[in-house]
Amino acid sequence: MISLQNVTYQYPKSNRNILNNISGDFLEGEFIAVVGKNGSGKSTLARLLNGLLVPVNGQVIVDSLSTKDRENQIKIRQKVGLLLSSPDNQIIFNLVEEDVAFGPENLGLPTKEIKYRVDAALKMVKMEEFKKHPPYLLSGGQKQKVALAGLLALNPKYLVLDEPTTMLDSQSKQDVIKTILDIKNATNLTVIMITHDLEEVVKADRILILDEGLIKADIKPEEMYDNKAVLSAAGVELPEVTQLIDELNNKGLESLPHNLLTVDELVNELCRLK
Amino acid sequence: MPIKVNNVSYAYQVGTPYEKLALRDVVLTINDNSVVGLFGITSSGKTTLLQVMAGLIVPQKGQVLVDDVKLIAKGKRRKFTNIGLVFQFPETQFVLDRVYDEIAYGLTYQNLDKFIIKERVEKSLGLVGLSFSTYKDRNIRTLSSGEKRRVAIATILALDTKYILLDEPTAGLDYLGRLDLERLIADLKANDKTVVLVSHNLNYLLNICDEIYIIADGTIDSIITNKSSLMDLEALYMANYILPAYLETVFKLRARGYDISLNNKEAVLEGIAKVFRGDNYA
Ligand SMILES: Nc1ncnc2c1ncn2[C@@H]1O[C@H](COP(=O)(O)OP(=O)(O)OP(=O)(O)O)[C@@H](O)[C@H]1O
Ligand SMILES: [Mg+2]
Numbered sequence: 001m002i003s004l005q006n007v008t009y010q011y012p013k014s015n016r017n018i019l020n021n022i023s024g025d026f027l028e029g030e031f032i033a034v035v036g037k038n039g040s041g042k043s044t045l046a047r048l049l050n051g052l053l054v055p056v057n058g059q060v061i062v063d064s065l066s067t068k069d070r071e072n073q074i075k076i077r078q079k080v081g082l083l084l085s086s087p088d089n090q091i092i093f094n095l096v097e098e099d100v101a102f103g104p105e106n107l108g109l110p111t112k113e114i115k116y117r118v119d120a121a122l123k124m125v126k127m128e129e130f131k132k133h134p135p136y137l138l139s140g141g142q143k144q145k146v147a148l149a150g151l152l153a154l155n156p157k158y159l160v161l162d163e164p165t166t167m168l169d170s171q172s173k174q175d176v177i178k179t180i181l182d183i184k185n186a187t188n189l190t191v192i193m194i195t196h197d198l199e200e201v202v203k204a205d206r207i208l209i210l211d212e213g214l215i216k217a218d219i220k221p222e223e224m225y226d227n228k229a230v231l232s233a234a235g236v237e238l239p240e241v242t243q244l245i246d247e248l249n250n251k252g253l254e255s256l257p258h259n260l261l262t263v264d265e266l267v268n269e270l271c272r273l274k
Numbered sequence: 275m276p277i278k279v280n281n282v283s284y285a286y287q288v289g290t291p292y293e294k295l296a297l298r299d300v301v302l303t304i305n306d307n308s309v310v311g312l313f314g315i316t317s318s319g320k321t322t323l324l325q326v327m328a329g330l331i332v333p334q335k336g337q338v339l340v341d342d343v344k345l346i347a348k349g350k351r352r353k354f355t356n357i358g359l360v361f362q363f364p365e366t367q368f369v370l371d372r373v374y375d376e377i378a379y380g381l382t383y384q385n386l387d388k389f390i391i392k393e394r395v396e397k398s399l400g401l402v403g404l405s406f407s408t409y410k411d412r413n414i415r416t417l418s419s420g421e422k423r424r425v426a427i428a429t430i431l432a433l434d435t436k437y438i439l440l441d442e443p444t445a446g447l448d449y450l451g452r453l454d455l456e457r458l459i460a461d462l463k464a465n466d467k468t469v470v471l472v473s474h475n476l477n478y479l480l481n482i483c484d485e486i487y488i489i490a491d492g493t494i495d496s497i498i499t500n501k502s503s504l505m506d507l508e509a510l511y512m513a514n515y516i517l518p519a520y521l522e523t524v525f526k527l528r529a530r531g532y533d534i535s536l537n538n539k540e541a542v543l544e545g546i547a548k549v550f551r552g553d554n555y556a
Contacts, residue, residue: 011416036448037420037448037449037450038418038419038420038421038423038424038446038447038448038451039418039420039421042418043418043419085419085446086363086365088363137292139316139317140316141316163419163446166419166445166446167362167363167442167445167446168316168474169314169315169316169474170315170474170475170476170515170516171315171316171514172315172316173474196446196447196448196449235448235449235450236448236449237449240477240518240519241519243519244519244520244523247520247543248543248546248547251543251544251546251547251551252547252551253546253547253550253551263519263522263523263526264526266519266523267523267526267527267530270523270527270546270550271527271530273550273551273552274549274550
């Protein structure tokens with residue numbers, strides 16, 4: 001479990017509390033989406049979770065290790081993998097397999113173990129066949145999956161994904177999200193994903209809404225409609241399907257429930273009405 | 275006077291085993307005072323096309339005319355092109371550290387009065403929703419990703435060029451930022467500017483563009499205009515492109531045999547409601 005305990009954060013030479021006394025837990029196997037305006041502190045939170053930043057006040061506890069203790073740093077970085085949105089900045093080697101091996105090599109693992117981990121990680125992101133490819137020839141989505149494999153090769157317990165699909169086109173976006181969901185379902189990894197894409201948000205177990213340094217809401221995707229005032233105040237729109245249901249209900253389809261989150265669910269529900 | 279792309283072909287890594295033809299005999303005209311979208315999947319060639327229009331890439335074949343003048347002469351880009359390009363990755367666009375300096379940088383070549391420069395910087399920051407006093411002295415590298423995107427756009431707006439090319443401008447912007455950009459683009463058009471934007475969000479393009487070029491495999495596959503019918507969009511749906519939710523819903527219902535009109539959005543909603551709302555609705 002990762003625990004935020006009254007976490008306050010301020011950047012050096014600034015007097016603004018980016019996060020202001022926030023608390024909450026991220027449990028094993030959970031998939032949590034974090035949303036909020038530009039500048040609301042999402043990436044700051046991501047960096048606090050893996051110890052790149054440490055709270056000015058309060059604590060971040062990863063499996064009973066505080067990120068404030070320098071001696072925990074290596075262990076925490078290994079437990080909490082952080083993926084950023086720009087794939088090019090995260091890939092440095094000439095071959096996909098070298099890139100994925102970089103982390104485990106740094107841990108000083110035996111060659112056989114490294115090889116095993118690289119293969120397993122590439123298999124998890126379905127990129128085995130690209131093992132011997134130069135990364136720069138891959139598409140953005142494929143690069144992002146290679147970067148993800150690099151994190152998985154460290155056997156993390158938590159994945160923090162900071163807008164992992166922002167720079168990708170729709171098809172690659174869906175591919176990366178599906179890969180993340182498959183991994184999450186096949187393992188007990190905790191996935192914490194920052195995104196501005198509401199179609200991705202609805203796939204999470206839980207949604208945290210950040211605004212003005214606070215967690216303004218902690219809700220399930222199905223509860224978004226009931227919390228639309230909070231969402232709107234925090235600059236977060238409703239998913240497209242939720243908006244569409246509203247428009248349809250205004251046309252006399254009053255029985256459509258607001259907890260339908262995808263076009264397929266909506267189409268099935270409509271056909272059931274008939 | 276428009277931007278004319280005449281028979282442009284471009285290949286990356288020519289002469290290596292990785293040679294890739296990115297644009298194939300592309301012909302298109304961007305009309306003055308219009309908002310034009312370039313849409314397509316990764317590696318369809320849309321960013322390459324935008325960079326060709328900006329003169330950043332010299333095509334192996336064909337040429338680009340801007341206001342009837344060749345953009346590239348003797349293999350070199352003309353110096354003053356009246357074209358501003360916002361890059362897909364803001365980091366690759368920035369040259370300086372301080373927000374103010376970065377936005378003012380392009381203006382120093384325009385021989386403008388210091389006072390005018392300040393006015394332009396302030397106005398451009400305002401247009402992208404950033405307060406001048408809060409952001410002018412900030413170091414760009416420490417901005418959040420959405421803030422960087424906004425500064426990148428402000429930098430180009432400050433140049434006040436006639437043509438504004440935007441590569442994935444909504445990536446990383448929050449909901450309000452996307453709405454602001456929508457308004458901003460409408461304003462630019464109202465002020466006689468021409469905007470070309472690459473986006474993988476067809477939904478967004480449909481809201482703001484006069485014309486959308488669907489790029490596939492280095493060529494223009496089809497063109498959607500504000501006069502296109504929803505039937506034309508059904509063809510895109512069949513080709514697996516992601517469309518607005520109301521369209522996906524109606525196309526799926528039609529595929530299941532429900533005959534719902536595709537006149538316009540209002541008719542679609544009305545049609546769905548009529549089919550499914552039961553008999554006793556008054
Ligand atoms: N080193 C720094 N010094 C001062 N302020 C900073 C620094 N780094 C970040 N900030 C500010 O802290 C705020 C929160 O930044 P953060 O990157 O966490 O936002 P975010 O929610 O991820 O936004 P986005 O959606 O744009 O990515 C922003 O206003 C940012 O400008
Ligand atoms: Mg961020």
